[in-house]
Amino acid sequence: VAEGVSADRVCGYMQHTLEQLAEALERAPHTPVRELDILPGAERAYLLEELNRTAAAYPSEQCIHELFEAQVAKAPEAVAVVCAEERVSYGELNARANRLAH
Structure with a gap:
């Protein structure tokens, strides 16, 4: 259960x-x-x-990438994405995004 x-x-x-x-x-x-x-x-x-009432205040003066990077700095090992059996941490997702950007 x-x-x-x-x-x-x-x-x-x-x-x-x-x-x-x-x-x-x-x-x-x-x-x-x-x-x-x-x-x-x-x-x-x-x-x-x-359970879907997830509205929350967020700093609207920041861009989404800035908010994401703040989360990376706060908890780089926390799971950011789960797809099937793969789990990607915020740090790894940020590294992948940066490689793609470069």
Whole structure:
């Protein structure tokens, strides 16, 4: 189970999914499973809206490259990008960007 997701929460997901499946079988037995609302409305709102509220103030007098370089100076070993199995730190990403720029 993913961090921050309790067993009770997962059981709730499963129960809701089974309820949706039972309702679909009664009213539209040929409904593809992918079209079922498997999350309760409150959970869907939490996952799609609340967790995506990431607005934050930032120094608008600086350019994006200056903000990035400040992050590199602050935490060069921190992971900046993840793609499949590859993880690139801020320092490495900055080095790659500088090589490309030169």
